[in-house]
Amino acid sequence: MTNSPTSSPPIHVVILAAGQGTRMRSRLPKVLHRVPGGSMLNCVIRTAESLSPDTLTIVVGHEAEAVRSHLAGMKSVQFALQEPQLGTAHALLQTAPLLAGRPGNLVMLSGDVPLLTAATLRTLVASHCETAAAATVVTAVVERPFGYGRIVRVDGEVARIVEERDASPSERQIREINSGIYAFDMVRLFDALGGIASQNAQGEYYLTDLIAIYRRRKHVVKTVVIDDPGEVRGVNSRTELAEVSRLVRQKKNEELMASGVTLIDPATTYVDPDVEIGADTVIHPGVILEGRTRIGAACEIHAYVRIADSEIGDNVTIKNFSLVTGSQIASGASVGPFAHLRPETVVGESARVGNFVELKKTTLGARSKANHLAYLGDATIGAQVNVGAGTITCNYDGKDKHPTVIEDGAFIGSDSQLIAPVRVGKGAYVAAGSSITQDVPAGALGIARGRQSVIEGWVERKKESSDATATLRKDAGKPAH
Ligand code: UD1
Ligand code: CA
Numbered sequence: 001m002t003n004s005p006t007s008s009p010p011i012h013v014v015i016l017a018a019g020q021g022t023r024m025r026s027r028l029p030k031v032l033h034r035v036p037g038g039s040m041l042n043c044v045i046r047t048a049e050s051l052s053p054d055t056l057t058i059v060v061g062h063e064a065e066a067v068r069s070h071l072a073g074m075k076s077v078q079f080a081l082q083e084p085q086l087g088t089a090h091a092l093l094q095t096a097p098l099l100a101g102r103p104g105n106l107v108m109l110s111g112d113v114p115l116l117t118a119a120t121l122r123t124l125v126a127s128h129c130e131t132a133a134a135a136t137v138v139t140a141v142v143e144r145p146f147g148y149g150r151i152v153r154v155d156g157e158v159a160r161i162v163e164e165r166d167a168s169p170s171e172r173q174i175r176e177i178n179s180g181i182y183a184f185d186m187v188r189l190f191d192a193l194g195g196i197a198s199q200n201a202q203g204e205y206y207l208t209d210l211i212a213i214y215r216r217r218k219h220v221v222k223t224v225v226i227d228d229p230g231e232v233r234g235v236n237s238r239t240e241l242a243e244v245s246r247l248v249r250q251k252k253n254e255e256l257m258a259s260g261v262t263l264i265d266p267a268t269t270y271v272d273p274d275v276e277i278g279a280d281t282v283i284h285p286g287v288i289l290e291g292r293t294r295i296g297a298a299c300e301i302h303a304y305v306r307i308a309d310s311e312i313g314d315n316v317t318i319k320n321f322s323l324v325t326g327s328q329i330a331s332g333a334s335v336g337p338f339a340h341l342r343p344e345t346v347v348g349e350s351a352r353v354g355n356f357v358e359l360k361k362t363t364l365g366a367r368s369k370a371n372h373l374a375y376l377g378d379a380t381i382g383a384q385v386n387v388g389a390g391t392i393t394c395n396y397d398g399k400d401k402h403p404t405v406i407e408d409g410a411f412i413g414s415d416s417q418l419i420a421p422v423r424v425g426k427g428a429y430v431a432a433g434s435s436i437t438q439d440v441p442a443g444a445l446g447i448a449r450g451r452q453s454v455i456e457g458w459v460e461r462k463k464e465s466s467d468a469t470a471t472l473r474k475d476a477g478k479p480a481h
Contacts, residue, residue, distance in 0.1 A: 018061025087204030
């Protein structure tokens with residue numbers, strides 16, 4: 001006998017995702033509802049993949065097309081259709097054409113139990129193989145077992161699982177619950193699955209009935225009792241979705257704090273699982289960090305900032321109420337308050353983006369500044385450029401977008417419009433209030449505004465003439481003699 005990994009039996013994972021999720025009251029299939037990091041189904045698939053299974057099958061039914069298209073492009077999954085949806089045993093039976101007759105073990109997961117960890121799955125498989133059980137059930141002892149199937153033990157061994165609705169008052173007192181996660185020996189599973197009846201409160205074919213059947217057949221049934229019951233929380237309602245999401249955030253926040261990140265108020269800090277943050281960065285309340293965001297060390301992210309899919313260097317300050325998506329901000333830069341960085345924006349080292357400044361598909365070079373009220377779109381701006389208040393790149397002609405180039409050291413006076421395509425050369429100046437329609441060469445001044453005239457004594461004359469008019473009006477109002 002060898003113990004090399006190649007000799008371990010094949011593993012087939014099945015994820016049940018066909019149910020409607022009536023209690024969600026949603027048009028979206030339940031398993032597509034999101035927790036931080038993605039849809040519940042995606043979370044479960046990611047965990048399943050950690051086992052490197054031989055096959056991964058998703059049972060779809062309610063809104064099957066929506067679920068399939070949600071997973072489009074995922075080469076490693078196959079689908080089994082359950083139509084109509086008659087319960088969890090019936091769902092698993094739909095995989096028989098794909099899986100029955102094969103050797104090995106089947107690991108069954110629920111699309112609505114998203115927090116399960118890879119470590120628990122490994123423990124399940126290891127324990128199942130070691131005991132050579134026909135079935136191994138993952139269970140947990142919880143404070144509030146309401147809604148879950150209860151584990152009924154006789155002499156310490158699991159005898160059957162009873163659903164909430166079918167349980168007697170004393171069975172309802174049992175606090176050990178069925179997580180809905182199992183490992184089965186494939187041969188005995190498909191042999192017994194068709195024998196399950198639907199005589200219960202919901203008239204459904206319950207997979208949980210398999211345990212009593214196995215008992216009668218003298219098959220070995222084992223349990224793996226997990227320490228952290230939070231991991232097997234099922235989501236059946238929007239309230240449970242919010243609770244599970246909170247658990248995901250809490251775990252992430254604890255990891256961040258343990259790695260040296262300060263969260264002023266973890267309860268209002270929303271960080272997706274894949275976000276990375278360097279040590280000594282301070283995150284203020286109400287901050288939302290999403291997707292594949294990476295933030296460096298010693299940054300300060302002030303209150304009510306949202307950053308998605310962006311890369312931020314070290315020592316960056318993002319001030320209150322800024323929105324940053326799909327952008328890069330280099331070390332030492334400062335952004336906000338009230339800044340809007342749209343996708344493909346690059347803010348250079350120690351550059352400054354101030355209040356009410358919007359950047360789209362724009363590079364702002366190192367140490368350049370756009371401190372107040374500007375729109376910079378499709379622009380390539382060099383280093384040490386000063387962009388004055390109210391500057392606008394007019395990048396859109398109603399049909400196409402055009403680029404603006406501003407070279408190193410240029411100075412754009414306030415309230416200028418740069419009508420693209422246009423280039424301002426190295427070190428050039430644009431006079432405030434200009435509408436620039438032609439390139440400004442390096443070292444030149446571009447000025448394009450109405451010439452000012454000064455009319456001396458105009459106010460005094462205006463006053464005199466209006467006094468005269470008033471006298472006339474007054475005279476006109478007098479009665480005639
Ligand atoms: C189920 C278990 C319960 C366990 C709980 C854990 C049964 C009978 N009950 O109850 O013991 O404590 O999970 O969360 O198994 N599904 C289908 N087709 C169907 C019905 C359901 O694919 O016909 C899928 C659902 O989409 C869901 C999963 O199976 O992903 C569980 O179904 P659900 O109706 O949520 O079962 P629970 O009542 O939570
Ligand atoms: Ca459920």
